[in-house]
Amino acid sequence: MGLFNGLIGNASEKSIKDIEREFEDILAKGEEIDRAFVIIRDLIVFTNKRLILVDKQGVTGKKVEYLSVPYSKINRFSVETAGHFDLDSELKIWLSGTEDPIQKQFKKDKSIYEIQKALAEFVL
Numbered sequence: 001m002g003l004f005n006g007l008i009g010n011a012s013e014k015s016i017k018d019i020e021r022e023f024e025d026i027l028a029k030g031e032e033i034d035r036a037f038v039i040i041r042d043l044i045v046f047t048n049k050r051l052i053l054v055d056k057q058g059v060t061g062k063k064v065e066y067l068s069v070p071y072s073k074i075n076r077f078s079v080e081t082a083g084h085f086d087l088d089s090e091l092k093i094w095l096s097g098t099e100d101p102i103q104k105q106f107k108k109d110k111s112i113y114e115i116q117k118a119l120a121e122f123v124l
Helices: 002-007 016-022 111-123
Strands: 011-013 033-039 042-047 050-057 063-070 074-080 088-095 102-107
Touching (some): 011 111, 016 033, 033 111, 042 111, 088 111
Antiparallel strands (some): 011 033, 033 042, 050 063, 074 088, 088 102
């Protein structure tokens, strides 16, 4: 069910071992992955030092943007859950020194609560 959820836009938690192999060239010395979520092809990765937002671009997904956000730079975040007519959930993260938040869209699912919990653990 995890693959199907990922394909339709629901966030699903990904195995840390899989992510560690994929991120071995990106992680700093002593940095460890705590949790990771996949949304279609994109990833939200929580390490012990930072939040990494991965945007796989293009048809093949070979072009990848890695946005590293130190937890200390996150000013606030919000979660908007899905309703009866609005089926999408939304995560917004504001960084110090910026006006516009980083936004991620989710389909109606409960994974956004797990992502919000992980953000709260690292930011608060």
